Amino acid sequence: MLPSSQRLTAPEQFRAVVRRGRRSGGPVMVVHLLVPDSGAVLATPRAGFVVSKAVGNAVTRNLVKRRLRHLVADRVDRLPDHALLVVRALPAAAEASYDVLGRELDRGLARCLPQAAPA
Template sequence: MRRSADFQQTVRRGARGGRDTLVVHLTTSTDPGPPVVGLVVSRAVGNAVTRNRVKRRLRALVTARLGDVPDGSLLVVRAQPAAARSSSGELGRDLDRALTTARRRLTGRDEHRAPA
């Protein structure tokens, strides 16, 4: 994902799943192709070296999980400052949980609702 408009659309209209280290925004598009991913790592995460390290780790983790993201999806992963101090294992667990939450919200299911 490269265009600012795509990031804005995904963040504003997408389903959100958040954790201490990252926030995931997921939405669908009309394009039936593979998922499109964008990463946001702001200066709040750290200096340039730290931000690039976080981006590399997130890129590898997201690539390994693209099979779990529906085709035609737009996905934005936004790193929180805690991501700089987290291990790759912790980032992976948080990414899995955030993706699960965002997918559930995107499909309109809520597992926490009491049965009717």
């Protein structure tokens, strides 16, 4: 489970990540990643989730959120320090299996993460 210290909760931070971060979209989710300058106050990466009513009823939305939280918790160590991540579920996420959500999250993160310069 993703600890509360690594959850993104402030609306201003959600807006900043969505507006200024890198974005990668897929059929079931959109991944937004913002890696601020090293002078950021946060020491650990934080993640937030957006699951709208278009995804389904409350039970379905909560299931999708729980799956995404668990998937991100397993991958949070791959994120750079100070990184802010927002995962926005699309309506197709309601029908997607856990494995499909994991693959799409990995693909989105791979596209958004800054690539290391070759040595």
